[in-house]
Amino acid sequence: PEGGSCVGVRSTPAVRRAAVIGSGVMGAGIAAHLANAGMSVLLLDVVPDALTEQEAKAGATLEDRAVRNRLAAAGLARLAKQEPPALYEASFIGRIAPGNLEDDLARLGEVDWIVEAVVERLDIKRSVFARIESVLKPGTLVSSNTSGLSAAAMAEGRGETFRKQFAVTHFFNPPRHMKLVEVVPGPDTAPETIDRLAAVCEGQLGKGVVRAKDTPNFIANRIGTYGMATTIAAARAYGLGVDEVDALTGPAMGRPKTATFRLLDLVGLDTLLHVLDNVRERSDDPAERDAFARPPELEALVAKGWTGEKAGSGFYRKI
Ligand code: NAD
Numbered sequence: 001p002e003g004g005s006c007v008g009v010r011s012t013p014a015v016r017r018a019a020v021i022g023s024g025v026m027g028a029g030i031a032a033h034l035a036n037a038g039m040s041v042l043l044l045d046v047v048p049d050a051l052t053e054q055e056a057k058a059g060a061t062l063e064d065r066a067v068r069n070r071l072a073a074a075g076l077a078r079l080a081k082q083e084p085p086a087l088y089e090a091s092f093i094g095r096i097a098p099g100n101l102e103d104d105l106a107r108l109g110e111v112d113w114i115v116e117a118v119v120e121r122l123d124i125k126r127s128v129f130a131r132i133e134s135v136l137k138p139g140t141l142v143s144s145n146t147s148g149l150s151a152a153a154m155a156e157g158r159g160e161t162f163r164k165q166f167a168v169t170h171f172f173n174p175p176r177h178m179k180l181v182e183v184v185p186g187p188d189t190a191p192e193t194i195d196r197l198a199a200v201c202e203g204q205l206g207k208g209v210v211r212a213k214d215t216p217n218f219i220a221n222r223i224g225t226y227g228m229a230t231t232i233a234a235a236r237a238y239g240l241g242v243d244e245v246d247a248l249t250g251p252a253m254g255r256p257k258t259a260t261f262r263l264l265d266l267v268g269l270d271t272l273l274h275v276l277d278n279v280r281e282r283s284d285d286p287a288e289r290d291a292f293a294r295p296p297e298l299e300a301l302v303a304k305g306w307t308g309e310k311a312g313s314g315f316y317r318k319i
Contacts, residue, residue, distance in 0.1 A: 012196040012200075014203075014204060015112040015113045015141070016112060017110060017111040017112050017113075018041050018042070018112065018114070018115065019041070019042040019044060019107070019108050019113075019114045019115070020034070020041060020043050020044070020114075020115045020117055021044050021115070021132075022045060022116065022119070023043050023044070023074070023076070024075060024117065024119070024268075024310065025173060025266075025267070026117045026145055026173060027045075027145075028043065028075035028079050029171075030115055030117055031043045031075075031076075032076075032079055032092060032093055032096065032175075032176065033171075033205065034205070035092040035093070036089065036092045036176065037206075039204075040097075041097070042099055042108075043075065043097065043098050044072060044099045044104055045069075045072040045075065045101070046071060046100065047103075048067065048071060049062075050062075051067065052070075055067055055070075068100050068103060069098045069099055072098035075098075076093055076096060079093055105134070108135050108140075109136070111140060112140060113140065113141040113142075113143070114136075114143070115143055115145060116128055116132070116143065117144075117145040120147055122149055122153055122154065125146065125154055126154060126157065129154060130157070132162070133158050133159065133162045136161060136162055138165075141165055141167075141200075143166065143169040143197060144167075145170060146168055147217065147271070148170075148217030148218055148221045148225075148275055148278055150216070150282065151167060151184050151185065151186035151214045152214055154166075155186040155187070160188070163186060163187075163189070164189065164193060165189075165190070165193050166189060167183060167184060167185050167193055168183065168184035168185075168186075169181055169182075170182040170183075170184065170218060170221075171207075172220070173266060173267055174266075179206075179207055179208045180207065180208055180210065181201045181209050182209075182210050182212045182218045182220060183209050183210070184211070184212045184214055185211075185214070186214065187214075216278065216279045217279050225272065225276060225292070228260070229276060229291065229292060230291065232295040232297060232298070242315050245260050245261060246260060247259075250262065264308065264314065265308040265315055268308045268310055269298050269302050269306070269307045269308050269314050270302050270307045273294055273302060276292045276293070276294055277294070
């Protein structure tokens with residue numbers, strides 16, 4: 001029912017300076033991809049509310065810039081360590097400026113494109129958009145990397161300028177290698193915003209853009225998350241272990257690094273739970289609500305803090 005069409009590259013002003021908000025699995029990866037494409041990038045996360053043991057021992061305080069920028073800096077450090085090592089080049093990672101949304105908010109007024117990649121929760125995304133709006137310049141593109149939250153709901157409460165300049169640009173993991181970007185307009189997105197986002201993604205970032213409608217999980221994740229949830233259910237029904245499922249769905253199918261459970265760990269198990277919840281909450285089809293139920297295996301791992309590669313453990317233990 002979603003439908004979609006490829007859009008061509010139009011002649012629109014290039015993006016030279018970008019900001020990415022949220023420095024997790026996707027935000028750090030998107031920042032590195034934008035830097036690889038020649039943009040100067042500001043990467044912002046929240047200010048931590050407590051010192052680490054190491055910071056406290058070194059006499060640091062919560063006022064120190066290095067502490068306040070710690071989360072974004074950690075996102076960049078994770079990228080540098082990622083396998084395969086050449087996924088993002090160190091020289092490009094070094095060009096990304098880490099910061100935080102409190103101290104660097106005004107700098108969002110200096111960029112051409114702001115990409116939001118914070119946790120998949122509508123309330124948190126809305127509060128980030130309210131802050132962005134307070135410094136937004138006419139002409140600055142704003143987009144969300146949501147996996148499937150409603151663009152209309154995210155734009156709710158914002159003024160006309162924001163609503164015209166805002167849309168979804170949904171990248172896939174890892175952003176450097178996955179070609180697809182879904183571009184999804186909200187109810188008041190200006191056509192030139194969509195054209196410009198599509199042109200930037202295709203022309204500057206080398207992506208294949210599909211325009212999707214503002215339906216739960218858009219196109220790819222409506223199919224993909226359903227596939228993930230049903231594979232977990234099938235493994236449970238047939239008593240198959242993680243290794244067995246991955247042996248069947250990995251190298252044997254030409255997916256050496258993206259067998260089912262490896263991919264789930266890469267995506268982030270907490271993120272997958274949010275994405276399943278979001279479809280269920282927006283669907284009025286009981287069969288669909290069943291299909292997007294929370295798998296108990298995922299809930300148990302997330303309850304232990306094993307949210308996947310970003311936490312060091314998920315379906316696979318790496319400690
Ligand atoms: P993540 O949990 O790895 O990272 C989220 C980051 O957001 C964290 O660093 C957190 O500190 C930060 N954050 C939370 N609240 C914030 C705030 N108020 N201001 C600034 N930063 C804040 O999550 P992720 O996997 O990177 O997902 C980010 C977004 O991308 C989500 O909307 C998700 O659905 C989407 N997405 C994820 C994937 C994937 O494979 N993980 C793929 C495509 C899209």
